[in-house]
Amino acid sequence: xxxxxxxxxxxxxxxxxxxxxxxxxxxxxxxxxxxxxxxxxxxxxxxxxxxxxxxxxxxxxxxxxxxxxxxxxxxxxxxxxxxxxxxxxxxxxxxxxxxxxxxxxxxxxxxxxxxxxxxxxxxxxxxxxxxxxxxxxxxxxxxxxxxxxxxxxxxxxxxxxxxxxx
Amino acid sequence: xxxxxxxxxxxxxxxxxxxxxxxxxxxxxxxxxxxxxxxxxxxxxxxxxxxxxxxxxxxxxxxxxxxxxxxxxxxx
Numbered sequence: 001x002x003x004x005x006x007x008x009x010x011x012x013x014x015x016x017x018x019x020x021x022x023x024x025x026x027x028x029x030x031x032x033x034x035x036x037x038x039x040x041x042x043x044x045x046x047x048x049x050x051x052x053x054x055x056x057x058x059x060x061x062x063x064x065x066x067x068x069x070x071x072x073x074x075x076x077x078x079x080x081x082x083x084x085x086x087x088x089x090x091x092x093x094x095x096x097x098x099x100x101x102x103x104x105x106x107x108x109x110x111x112x113x114x115x116x117x118x119x120x121x122x123x124x125x126x127x128x129x130x131x132x133x134x135x136x137x138x139x140x141x142x143x144x145x146x147x148x149x150x151x152x153x154x155x156x157x158x159x160x161x162x163x164x165x166x
Numbered sequence: 167x168x169x170x171x172x173x174x175x176x177x178x179x180x181x182x183x184x185x186x187x188x189x190x191x192x193x194x195x196x197x198x199x200x201x202x203x204x205x206x207x208x209x210x211x212x213x214x215x216x217x218x219x220x221x222x223x224x225x226x227x228x229x230x231x232x233x234x235x236x237x238x239x240x241x242x
Contacts, residue, residue, distance in 0.1 A: 005226065012222050021212040030215055041222060045229050106208040125206050157201045160208075 003048045012041060015061050021126045022062060026069050026119065028107055036072065040065040059133035062123055066137060109159040113152055120145050121152035 023033035043064050123134040135145045
């Protein structure tokens with residue numbers, strides 16, 4: 001059954017904070033992150049007839065959000081290719097402390113992770129999806145997600161220890 | 167009954183875990199878990215922009231009713 005508008009507002013209240021945090025961790029900028037969340041919710045609203053209530057709302061929204069972030073990367077990537085700046089690279093940068101009020105060490109650490117480890121970890125830890133939901137959202141086997149999350153944690157632990165000893 | 171960890175080690179004794187190593191890893195486990203907890207907390211500690219939820223809820227009331235029939239499950 002399709003979501004009513006009232007259901008959708010409840011859904012926003014329950015899931016938008018987590019969606020924003022995932023988006024922020026992926027794009028590294030608070031304004032872009034909020035834009036991504038808005039785009040995600042618009043897409044979700046338009047495709048609400050395809051949503052089946054048996055599947056987790058958070059997983060559904062997170063999968064849409066991931067698509068919207070990839071769209072942004074592709075658009076940014078096209079510009080990069082056009083100006084001949086080299087291969088595509090996912091632009092996860094630390095927030096500019098002069099432009100934004102929030103930045104932290106963890107964003108820098110995330111930028112060191114390969115994209116596939118980063119998004120798996122973020123969906124599990126920040127999105128609080130199950131490993132199976134994450135596997136479904138990414139279209140990879142469960143074991144792959146387990147392995148990616150484990151490797152991502154290992155690298156972030158190492159980073160945290162290095163920072164604490166610096 | 168056979169458990170995987172009780173099967174003979176085909177790589178030989180060089181790859182068996184010494185008792186003291188196993189003990190050391192047991193001692194490391196709480197440390198690793200506390201680091202993971204710290205990493206998780208740090209990853210989630212992203213402040214929300216002021217008024218974001220209200221802006222999103224207002225947006226929800228302005229979105230058109232129609233659905234996009236050709237869109238897939240992920241709104242593409």
